Amino acid sequence: MIVTLIVAAEISWWIVLGLALSTRYLLRWRRTSTVLLLGLPAVDLALYALTVLDLRGGAEASWTHALAASYAGFSVGYGPSLVRWADRHFLHRFAGGPKPPPSPKYGPERTRYEWQIAGRTVVSAAITLTLITLLVPLSAGAAHYGTFAQWYWRLGIAAVVNVVVAGCYSRWPKEAPAGVAVVDGRAVEEEKTPARQA
Secondary structure, three states: OHHHHHHHHHHHHHHHHHHHHHHHHOOOOHHHHHHHHHOHHHHHHHHHHHHHHHHHOOOOOOHHHHHHHHHHHHHHHHHHHHHHHHHHHHHHHHOOOOOOOOOOOOHHHHHHHHHHHHHHHHHHHHHHHHHHHHHHHHOOOHHHHHHHHHHHHHHHHHHHHHHHHHHHHHHOOOOOOOOEEEEOOEEEEEOOOOOOOO
């Protein structure tokens, strides 16, 4: 049941986002679009509330309940960046906006980008672990803790790995290959060497 709810929440999240962007750029209803965007967290809250109700109703705690909490945590950590990504691409595709630039690949811009990813992962892990911890008192009590305990070290490892990767980019920034012009951390053109005359 919980897996079905997670799938339904994921589909609902993208449908609401699609409706919000459509009303903003195609119908020019900015207020309606804003209301729909504010409804995105409601999808996550509904999934978490249904997860708690499922456990309180006597369901046996399983990894799917923790997965539902991790879905909400992921949405908090990565949701805003996903909305910005979708907004830029929708604007370009359907409303004549500029083409979204790719992620930076080189230099300090790449380092900042990696730290942004690490920050989102740490926030997602922290929110997820908080929600998983709250499942214990909100549901049937400490009997469920053992089922959820493994998520602590798994999410902890994921957060640490992301921080280590970002730290490596700080220590050893990625440089562009020779002959590649870079602007804002992105390759823009390749410098051509004039042909040698015979």
